[in-house]
Amino acid sequence: MSKADVIVGIQWGDEGKGKIVDKLAQEYDMVCRSQGGHNAGHTIWVDGVRYDLHLVPSGILNPKAVNVIGNGVVLNPQSIITEMEQFENLEGRIFISDKAHLNLPYHSLIDQAKEKLKGDNAIGTTGKGIGPAYADKINRVGQRAGELLNPKQLCENIMNYFSENKVIFDAMDVKLPDEVELLAELTIYNEKLGKFITNTTNLVWDAIDADKKILLEGAQGTLLDIDHGTYPYVTSSATVSAGACTGLGIAPKDIGVVTGIVKAYTTRVGNGPFPTEDFTDAGETMANVGKEVGTTTGRGRRCGWFDAVGVRHASRLNGCDQLSLMKLDVLDGFETIKICVAYEVNGERINYVPSNMDNIIPIYEEIKGWDSVVGCREYDQLPETAKLYIEKIEELTKTKVGIISTSPEREDTIIRK
Ligand code: GDP
Ligand code: IMO
Numbered sequence: 555m556s557k558a559d560v561i562v563g564i565q566w567g568d569e570g571k572g573k574i575v576d577k578l579a580q581e582y583d584m585v586c587r588s589q590g591g592h593n594a595g596h597t598i599w600v601d602g603v604r605y606d607l608h609l610v611p612s613g614i615l616n617p618k619a620v621n622v623i624g625n626g627v628v629l630n631p632q633s634i635i636t637e638m639e640q641f642e643n644l645e646g647r648i649f650i651s652d653k654a655h656l657n658l659p660y661h662s663l664i665d666q667a668k669e670k671l672k673g674d675n676a677i678g679t680t681g682k683g684i685g686p687a688y689a690d691k692i693n694r695v696g697q698r699a700g701e702l703l704n705p706k707q708l709c710e711n712i713m714n715y716f717s718e719n720k721v722i723f724d725a726m727d728v729k730l731p732d733e734v735e736l737l738a739e740l741t742i743y744n745e746k747l748g749k750f751i752t753n754t755t756n757l758v759w760d761a762i763d764a765d766k767k768i769l770l771e772g773a774q775g776t777l778l779d780i781d782h783g784t785y786p787y788v789t790s791s792a793t794v795s796a797g798a799c800t801g802l803g804i805a806p807k808d809i810g811v812v813t814g815i816v817k818a819y820t821t822r823v824g825n826g827p828f829p830t831e832d833f834t835d836a837g838e839t840m841a842n843v844g845k846e847v848g849t850t851t852g853r854g855r856r857c858g859w860f861d862a863v864g865v866r867h868a869s870r871l872n873g874c875d876q877l878s879l880m881k882l883d884v885l886d887g888f889e890t891i892k893i894c895v896a897y898e899v900n901g902e903r904i905n906y907v908p909s910n911m912d913n914i915i916p917i918y919e920e921i922k923g924w925d926s927v928v929g930c931r932e933y934d935q936l937p938e939t940a941k942l943y944i945e946k947i948e949e950l951t952k953t954k955v956g957i958i959s960t961s962p963e964r965e966d967t968i969i970r971k
């Protein structure tokens with residue numbers, strides 16, 4: 555029996571999970587997504603070619619890996635159809651859980667209408683219908699991917715759902731499809747996706763029992779977790795490693811090595827607290843050099859310094875065995891680099907993440923920068939000051955930095971022995 559290794563985002567998403575999953579997938583038999591939806595955007599570069607993935611797991615570029623979309627994902631059928639069209643012959647290479655809830659166009663319309671109504675208090679969602687789709691699931695009124703196998707029945711169920719919720723749709727001015735349009739849409743989804751929909755719980759158990767190597771690809775990041783993130787400025791799923799168990803139907807004892815993916819600085823898209831956000835030229839440099847533009851929405855990402863308090867907290871929440879430190883090259887050329895070592899809240903110094911992250915003043919230490927780490931593929935090739943930065947991160951976060959990334963390319967990755 556094997557154990558499933560986990561890749562999990564440690565900050566507010568976009569840490570570089572896609573790059574590491576793609577790199578490691580070369581050694582895995584199966585790559586699984588367990589939560590989130592097409593709000594995720596995982597960019598992978600291989601030999602100068604860019605791939606943007608939203609629902610399709612990042613193992614897809616390894617022809618030997620089987621890819622699974624688990625029950626905990628909310629599935630937008632049109633989004634995954636478009637993504638799958640980039641690749642040839644995916645039969646037997648991708649499986650979708652029949653228990654995954656459907657995220658249909660009306661969920662996006664509700665999401666966008668609600669954000670508009672909130673005005674200045676908007677969460678800054680991706681507008682992809684994630685919250686409304688998960689709300690329907692928890693409210694026990696959702697539709698599941700398995701129902702796509704019988705489009706007529708599914709159409710009837712959705713039409714009933716529309717009439718039960720008519721008052722709400724009308725109040726939000728959400729235009730719904732009529733029965734003919736809806737059935738046509740569901741029939742296409744059935745034709746294109748039907749053969750990929752199956753009981754993935756058994757599939758993953760069989761892989762565990764057959765001692766296959768399994769990698770679980772997180773989406774979003776720990777500080778966007780519905781319970782442990784900066785609520786309400788969070789996404790609607792359990793983004794921490796424990797979420798991978800319920801999102802796939804495996805037990806905690808089936809989990810192996812947990813790798814937390816973390817940038818050498820910090821970014822966030824959307825609204826909500828961000829203690830180490832930097833509004834000076836330094837933050838702008840990180841945004842420009844790091845090309846910090848969201849893959850899913852094209853929004854600019856807010857940038858700031860590495861928050862060791864937040865990362866230590868996230869490492870503990872996820873049970874990280876190691877961190878993978880991404881985008882170290884983006885800090886090239888800074889004379890000094892700041893690292894947040896503690897917080898000040900109401901005049902008091904604290905070294906933990908409070909349940910409400912508003913009104914935190916970061917306390918920094920400064921360390922010397924370095925010239926360039928671009929393209930380094932061995933730890934010993936790194937400048938001494940870059941190594942000191944990494945060691946400082948290990949000390950403050952109480953977690954080993956086992957992987958270091960020095961460019962977007964698959965091969966520019968240091969795996970420490
Ligand atoms: P994910 O959502 O966690 O998979 O991350 P994204 O793909 O949304 O964002 C990470 C971005 O950083 C992508 O554009 C990657 O190509 C890029 N990236 C990943 N690792 C590195 C790195 O080490 N250096 C640089 N410069 N870019 C990187
Ligand atoms: P990956 O997997 C970064 C953010 C949105 C918003 C909040 C809620 O690429 O790391 P939602 O649409 O989920 O209801 O939006 O969560 N968000 C992400 N930020 N990376 C992501 O995914 C994100 N997915 C959602 O910007 O602040």
Ligand code: MG
Pocket residue numbers: 567568569594595596597849
């Ligand atoms: Mg992303």
